[in-house]
Amino acid sequence: MDICDYLARRGGAARSLELQRAGFTRTRVGQAVALGVVVRTxxxxxxxxxxxxVAGALAAGGRLTCLSAAPIYRLWTLNVPTGLHLSRSHPTHTSGVVDHGRPKHPRHPWLPVLGLADVLVHAVHCLPELEALVMVQSAVGAGDISRDFLYARCQGRRNGRARAVLDLVIPRADSVLEVLANVHFARAGLRVRRHVYIAGxxxxxxxxxxxxxxxTDGSTHFEPKSIKRDQRRNxxxxxxxxxxxxxxxEDVIHRxxxxxxxxxAVLRVWRRPTNSRLGDLFA
Structure with missing residues (x-):
């Protein structure tokens, strides 16, 4: 096996002892470093x-969790992770590292990453509300974990904030935009139904x-065929x-x-008497 393929399967990094056990000699590793296809971090x-x-987790002597583990589990996120969220047996102050608690559930079988349950529990305690929500929603929506399971791990008065995030999870969401738009509409007191079928x-x-x-339209809706289809649906x-x-x-995330x-505003116009609405339309 090529050393690059091996590292890719290990999340992009490995310790020298793991490489040796996999059959990569020091000479072979040194050659890969000299060619620039592998770096010694x-x-x-x-x-x-x-x-x-992953290399940062190995170097810091910990396992990825919270936002830093989201890409491993292909979870939705709002922001590109900055710094490292880690779980370490003996945390020490390290610049750029956010330390979380020790794992309480099975870990990832071969990567230096906590299990999904710990990753999400850490997220709902650590991240801003909506950032934590999209991570949990994507995992629950994919069927990888249940909201009830997470609720059971967030009992007690100190976990009220975490449960508030879980309360926002909906049965189905096809995108980050749907999740966030639903929160904003609900908090505005709007009566909303999701995924409604309309004849025609x-x-x-x-x-x-x-x-x-x-x-709520993502990037795929900018393709020419999608634009025409959406306009006809309108x-x-x-x-x-x-x-x-x-x-x-931009609308849902930033505005x-x-x-x-x-x-x-549209609803206010719609609720006016018919004659008044027509006057607004043709003024």
Whole structure:
């Protein structure tokens, strides 16, 4: 096996002892370093160039958890991880490292990463509310863990904040945008149904107050075929008697207050008497 392939399967890094056990001699490792396809991050730790999470965990003597473990489990995140979130047997002050508690559940079988349960429990205690929510939602939605299981690990008065995050998890969400838009609409007091099927249109992301269709569109909706399909869906929704608004990543992530304000403004117009609405439309 090629040393790069081996390291890739190990999350991008391994200790020299692991490499030797896998059959890579010191000479072979040295040649890979000389060619630049492998880097020596510190004494006894070798890694592929680029992402250094696993190498950082090995160098710091810990296991990845919380936000730093999200890419390993392919969890949704809002921000690119900065620094390292680790679980270490003997934590010491290390610049750029956030130390978490020791594991209480089975660890990852071969990578220096905590198990998914510990990763998520650490996240709901450590991260800002919405950042923790999207991680938990993606794991629950994929069927990798249940919300009830996490609830059971977050009992007691000190875990109220963690349970508040779990309360925001919904049965199904197809994207980060759906998760966050649902939170913002609910907190604005809007009556919302998700994944509603409308005859002639198909399934829509949200039906707000039974009259307004709201769609949250990711990057795939910018493809020419998708744009035409979405515009035709808009037309069919309006012909069917619904209003339609569409929001994108920037709206949901960076301008949620403006998004909610627009939804509320449209609903206010819709609730006016018919003649008044027509006057607004043709003024």
């Amino acid at each position: 510190r004494r006894g730790v070798y890694a592929l160039p680029g992402d250094g999470r 249109v198909g399934e829509v992301d949200f039906l707000v107050e039974e009259c307004l269709v709201v769609e 037309n069919r929704s309006i012909v069917g008697g619904y209003l339609v608004l569409r929001y994108y990543y 949620p207050e403006a998004m909610v304000a627009e939804v509320q």
